[in-house]
Amino acid sequence: MSKTLAQKIWDEHIVRRAEGEPDLLYIDLHLIHEVTSPQAFDGLRLNKRVVRRPDLTIATEDHNVPTLNIDKPIADPVSKLQVDTLRANCKEFGVRIHSLGDAEQGIVHVVGPQLGLTQPGMTIVCGDSHTSTHGAFGALAFGIGTSEVEHVLATQTLPLIPPKTMAINVEGSLKPGVTSKDIILAIIAKIGTGGGQGYVLEYRGSAIRALSMEARMTVCNMSIEAGARAGLIAPDEKTFEYIKDKPHAPKDFDAAVKYWSTLQSDSGAKFDVEINLDANELEPFVTWGTNPGQGLPLNSSVPNPADISDAEERGAAERALTYMGLTAGTPLKKIAIDTVFLGSCTNGRIEDLRSAAEILKGKKISSSLRMLVVPGSARVRLQAESEGLDKVFIDAGAEWRNAGCSMCLGMNPDQLAVGERSASTSNRNFEGRQGKGGRTHLVSPLVAAATALRGTLSSPADL
Amino acid sequence: MEKFIKHTGTGVPLRRSNVDTDQIIPAVYLKRVTRSGFEDGLFAAWRNDPDFVLNKEAFKKGTVLVAGADFGTGSSREHAVWALQNYGFKVVISSRFADIFRGNSLKGGLLTIILSQEEVEDLWSVIESAPDTAITVDLESRTVSYNSILLTFEIDDYTRWRLMEGLDDIGLTLKQTDSIDSFEKNREEYKPKTIPVLK
Ligand code: SF4
Numbered sequence: 001m002s003k004t005l006a007q008k009i010w011d012e013h014i015v016r017r018a019e020g021e022p023d024l025l026y027i028d029l030h031l032i033h034e035v036t037s038p039q040a041f042d043g044l045r046l047n048k049r050v051v052r053r054p055d056l057t058i059a060t061e062d063h064n065v066p067t068l069n070i071d072k073p074i075a076d077p078v079s080k081l082q083v084d085t086l087r088a089n090c091k092e093f094g095v096r097i098h099s100l101g102d103a104e105q106g107i108v109h110v111v112g113p114q115l116g117l118t119q120p121g122m123t124i125v126c127g128d129s130h131t132s133t134h135g136a137f138g139a140l141a142f143g144i145g146t147s148e149v150e151h152v153l154a155t156q157t158l159p160l161i162p163p164k165t166m167a168i169n170v171e172g173s174l175k176p177g178v179t180s181k182d183i184i185l186a187i188i189a190k191i192g193t194g195g196g197q198g199y200v201l202e203y204r205g206s207a208i209r210a211l212s213m214e215a216r217m218t219v220c221n222m223s224i225e226a227g228a229r230a231g232l233i234a235p236d237e238k239t240f241e242y243i244k245d246k247p248h249a250p251k252d253f254d255a256a257v258k259y260w261s262t263l264q265s266d267s268g269a270k271f272d273v274e275i276n277l278d279a280n281e282l283e284p285f286v287t288w289g290t291n292p293g294q295g296l297p298l299n300s301s302v303p304n305p306a307d308i309s310d311a312e313e314r315g316a317a318e319r320a321l322t323y324m325g326l327t328a329g330t331p332l333k334k335i336a337i338d339t340v341f342l343g344s345c346t347n348g349r350i351e352d353l354r355s356a357a358e359i360l361k362g363k364k365i366s367s368s369l370r371m372l373v374v375p376g377s378a379r380v381r382l383q384a385e386s387e388g389l390d391k392v393f394i395d396a397g398a399e400w401r402n403a404g405c406s407m408c409l410g411m412n413p414d415q416l417a418v419g420e421r422s423a424s425t426s427n428r429n430f431e432g433r434q435g436k437g438g439r440t441h442l443v444s445p446l447v448a449a450a451t452a453l454r455g456t457l458s459s460p461a462d463l
Numbered sequence: 464m465e466k467f468i469k470h471t472g473t474g475v476p477l478r479r480s481n482v483d484t485d486q487i488i489p490a491v492y493l494k495r496v497t498r499s500g501f502e503d504g505l506f507a508a509w510r511n512d513p514d515f516v517l518n519k520e521a522f523k524k525g526t527v528l529v530a531g532a533d534f535g536t537g538s539s540r541e542h543a544v545w546a547l548q549n550y551g552f553k554v555v556i557s558s559r560f561a562d563i564f565r566g567n568s569l570k571g572g573l574l575t576i577i578l579s580q581e582e583v584e585d586l587w588s589v590i591e592s593a594p595d596t597a598i599t600v601d602l603e604s605r606t607v608s609y610n611s612i613l614l615t616f617e618i619d620d621y622t623r624w625r626l627m628e629g630l631d632d633i634g635l636t637l638k639q640t641d642s643i644d645s646f647e648k649n650r651e652e653y654k655p656k657t658i659p660v661l662k
Pocket of ligand 1: 062107108109130344345346404405409426
């Protein structure tokens with residue numbers, strides 16, 4: 001029988017299948033961070049259970065950590081407690097942890113791939129919804145809640161119901177200045193924030209094949225913003241090449257590649273749904289509202305809710321415009337920005353920094369805004385510094401920070417003030433996501449850099 | 464986990480769609496390392512608004528939240544479920560839930576029920592005009608009833624059984640340890656390991 005890639009990986013990991021019960025699925029890699037794990041470790045302790053496979057588990061600190069003065073103790077006592085709790089739990093249960101100051105510390109979804117722990121055909125989970133990022137390697141990777149974290153710690157398995165599959169075919173080639181971030185924002189605007197619910201999205205087609213591994217991660221990262229738990233891209237030469245020199249690359253690399261090469265949807269495989277997108281048509285995309293589906297090409301204007309026929313959506317658009325402080329009809333490019341945030345597990349990798357630096361090189365950011373550049377991991381920061389990118393950012397007037405989730409979410413010291421407006425390369429523009437009352441426009445690193453120079457939402461073509 | 468068989472309570476109408484997890488509980492409230500006390504963060508951004516439904520006297524004792532479509536989108540934070548439970552909710556009704564939120568809620572014993580958007584709208588009008596209306600959710604018969612209305616909902620047999628027995632998923636899986644052991648024996652060697660720290 002022909003199978004989709006998702007079905008193949010699923011079937012390879014079934015520990016037990018019984019009529020009327022969810023499948024018991026084996027988990028190859030469990031990533032952990034400080035926010036969604038303390039109650040799980042507590043549960044283990046309470047029930048006198050151990051971590052079944054500490055050697056398939058790895059922890060890092062990302063959500064709560066400051067990106068300045070990281071050599072000093074964390075100032076916020078509650079954040080500090082959470083990080084200290086993670087450290088103590090990892091010590092007690094024998095789990096490897098990359099703490100602040102360690103070269104491998106960083107956002108959990110940047111760290112897994114850069115260590116070579118993320119490999120094709122694996123099942124990967126983490127108590128974080130953007131675990132979908134790892135799907136870029138052809139791994140079935142999804143976010144879980146804390147009860148499930150505890151379940152995986154104790155059993156290295158999860159009881160799950162097989163997902164449906166959706167093929168998203170992106171054919172053609174991107175125009176200059178258009179990136180993988182624009183692909184995924186366009187997909188979400190097309191299928192909606194609930195469009196992927198219950199599905200694994202498999203991104204296919206020539207435009208996807210042409211993307212680098214880092215750009216593929218950006219696409220898979222935001223699968224969750226379309227409601228899907230997981231995104232997948234079949235592995236190819238680029239994938240193998242990326243993993244090859246990483247610390248955890250398989251010793252018997254040829255055997256691994258032989259298996260990885262079988263990891264594609266069979267030609268006759270049937271997806272539950274198929275969607276097509278023309279890459280040639282895409283423009284730089286930006287969100288105007290308070291969910292990632294409320295996005296438009298940068299050349300358009302703020303939409304008029306009165307033009308939306310669906311009552312539910314109209315109401316949501318009206319509320320979004322009020323919250324965002326925007327007037328219908330305003331050209332998106334006229335919107336003035338206070339803060340540019342370049343970072344997060346969506347766009348905090350080395351290529352993202354390189355592409356933004358390219359635009360900023362030898363120029364100064366607008367005096368009307370601040371720009372935070374936050375590498376996704378300490379390793380990315382080191383790499384960027386070895387290439388002199390830090391100088392480019394600093395000379396342009398941006399702040400060069402240490403690794404972490406930073407302004408992607410309002411949990412650590414990097415936050416928007418009430419009413420402040422950002423152009424952000426992160427993934428969520430929810431009300432208050434970047435700080436209470438903060439207003440977020442999601443953009444690509446190229447748009448972020450161009451916006452930093454001009455002070456209003458801009459694409460590189462406007463420079 | 465407490466058993467869930469049947470619950471009767473009053474409703475709280477939350478006429479909003481796409482209520483994401485950052486609205487249910489903002490990130491600043493996620494710093495606790497315990498499972499309790501999250502009620503203070505529930506819908507924090509809206510709680511200052513006197514017109515917000517939870518601030519209205521008539522709805523203060525509600526235990527059945529009736530929400531708009533796409534409830535619980537966004538992050539995987541189970542704190543969203545704990546916040547609702549800590550506040551006192553036993554059931555959430557919506558026409559569509561985000562997958563991870565729904566999974567988390569059913570693991571933790573907060574019953575999430577999918578009704579059609581029309582049924583949700585009817586329920587909204589009824590509880591808005593008569594907040595004292597008793598709503599009964601019966602997991603055994605898979606029904607929601609109020610006044611003389613009886614609605615049915617779907618839930619898979621396995622989850623229903625687990626909730627009705629109040630069973631801990633981990634305990635159930637640990638009974639399958641033999642299957643896990645034998646699966647691990649056949650696991651390919653080239654799969655990566657993280658090298659654990661030595662104790
Ligand atoms: S960078 Fe943002 S989306 Fe990614 S893990 Fe951190 S908080 Fe979550």
